[in-house]
Amino acid sequence: MVTTPRGFYNGSYVDIRPHRELFRRRGDVMGHPLTMSNVIQDSNSTQYHLPREDALELNYDVTSKICWMIARLAFEMVNATPRYIFSYRWGYQVDGQWSGMINDLKNGKADLGTNCIVTDTRRLSVVSYTDSVAPYRVRFIFRQPPLAYVANIFSLPFSSNVWIALVICCFASTAAVVLGFKWEANLDKDSQYLTGNIGDALLLTMSAVSQQGCVIEPRRAPGRIMLVVLFTTLMALYAAYSANIVVLLQAPSNSIRNLAQLTASKITLAANDVDYNRFVFNLYKDPVHQSVNKKINPDKGKGQFYTIDEGVEKIREGLFAFHSIVEGVYRRIEQTFLEMEKCDLTEVDFLSSFDPFVPVKKDSPYIELLRVTFKQIRESGIRAALNKRYQVPKPPCHTKSAAFSSVGLLDLQPVLVLMLYGIAISTAILAVEVAVFNM
Structure with missing residues (x-):
């Protein structure tokens, strides 16, 4: 003592x-x-x-x-x-x-x-x-999904006011083309093309909007000047629109910021295959945490558990959230990710602990x-x-330069939906025309 x-x-x-x-x-x-x-x-x-x-x-x-x-x-x-x-x-x-x-x-x-x-x-x-x-921190680590995954990128290049102005200009151009067609039709009574029909004028305007040609064209100088102005103006808008689309196709979103948003998304949830992840998901009984638990460790089937190397590779591929102590994940990310792939990394806390x-x-x-x-x-x-x-901190984003990335069906979903609508409407119009012709 x-x-x-x-x-x-x-x-x-x-x-x-x-x-x-x-x-x-x-x-x-x-x-x-x-x-x-x-x-x-x-x-x-x-x-x-x-x-x-x-x-x-x-x-x-x-x-x-x-x-x-x-x-x-x-x-x-x-x-x-x-x-x-x-x-x-x-x-x-x-x-x-x-x-x-x-x-x-x-x-x-x-x-x-x-x-x-x-x-x-x-x-x-x-x-x-x-x-x-x-x-140390225990988090879900994932790359923010592409902007096309959470929004219609084909409506984002222009603001609402620009879209409204574009529609007004199209109607004004259609009205001007109709007047020009009627004026030419009155001067040339034998013309088989220019009848002053509003449908023909609208078809010509839509051809200019989509940068396509049209068989119906004015024959006199005033109408052609008007047509050149219309195509030139819309070509400038089309170039700006296309450039913005290319950028937006590769831009990440900032839509997922908390656990509820992560759970509601279509991102695959998984966890590091270590002992603590077999217990922590059962500590909470609220609906959001229970939903995460069911996605990672379902009652039937194999649980979503991976090693750090496998989890980091799936994070790099995208649409995958990996729950782990972040230091080991970031060390592996530093070894395998490209610089541009580090810019959209995001953390979401599941435990909300000290x-x-x-x-x-x-x-x-x-x-x-x-x-x-x-x-x-x-x-x-x-x-x-x-x-x-x-310890390795979150990798900084040193460059945001764009690189080549392939475009999938998910990115083109709004376009494909628009095509389906167009096919359905054109088929309905065809059926109506056939019925009218037979009657």
């Missing part, structure tokens, strides 16, 4: 302790062993690289490796002998029994554990939380000791340096 004199009594109490703070007086545990439970889920090779701190295979369990580095430094600051054990999961309660790291803390096998998110409030009856040493904290066994005598030590490491900047060295 190590004792510290508190003071003496000489008519009044005299405190002779050099420091009244408990941490300052007990900051040296004199080589007592402290054990950390390290959670590994990505690869068994972490058992080899973690205690050596060799910064190898950082795409596996990087959070656990950073936690161990900072914890070992804290052990050194309090003169403790570092010990470590490994666990296959953070710890969840099943049938009243705890598993994984939480069970190690509860049974005294470990004194502290790896950073974990405070999602399951039942853990508070077993452990207490100290400080966050390796912040930053993760280091758990310690409840009522442990080392809670205050470790809490103060972790804060000293953070205030000195060591924690920030380690996090910056080993």
Whole structure:
């Protein structure tokens, strides 16, 4: 037993302790062993690289490796002998029994554990939380769907006022062409083409709008000048429209910003094939979270679980959202994505939780000791340096230059629908004309 004199009594109490703070007086545990439970889920090779701190295979369990580095430094600051054990999961309660790291803390096998998110409030009856040493985020990561996926891009190049003005100009041009046709028809009584019919004038105007030719044309100079002006004006609009369409076909949307929008979209939802994703989707009972759970882990059929390499490749292909700790995903994205493919990456939070904290066994005598030590490491900047060295942030978008991208049926859906409407209307008009002719 190590004792510290508190003071003496000489008519009044005299405190002779050099420091009244408990941490300052007990900051040296004199080589007592402290054990950390390290959670590994990505690869068994972490058992080899973690205690050596060799910064190898950082795409596996990087959070656990950073936690161990900072914890070992804290052990050194309090003169403790570092010990470590490994666990296959953070710890969840099943049938009243705890598993994984939480069970190690509860049974005294470990004194502290790896950073974990405070999602399951039942853990508070077993452990207490100290400080966050390796912040990480668990998110859905996906590329925003193309603009054609969520909007009719064929109406976006011009504003509503421009479309209204274009329609008015078309009607005005049709009226002018009708007057020109009638004037030419009065001058040339033998003409078989120019009858002054409004249908012919409308057909000519629509030919100019779609940049197509028409067999019906004016024969005199005033009508031809009017026709040249009409085609030239609409050609300039057609060039501006086509240029905007090319840009919009490759432009990403910003339509998905929260979990409800992600669930309502047609994006495929999936998760990293690790232990925690088998539990976190069952923590919430509201309709939105339950809908996500049913899409990823349906009652019948195979669940949507992939490795990080498979998930990142599907993210690159598009229309795919992958739920995982973001650091490992971003590291793989940095290795495989083109620069232009990083510009539309988006995160959506499923857990809506605080930053993760280091758990310690409840009522442990080392809670205050470790809490103060972790804060000293953070205030000195060591924690920030380690996090910056080993964790990968969201890849920045350095360029937004367009590249070739193929156009699929989804992008042309409004055009195909318009063609179907046109075929249906023309077929109906044909049936009416045949009926009128027979009558």
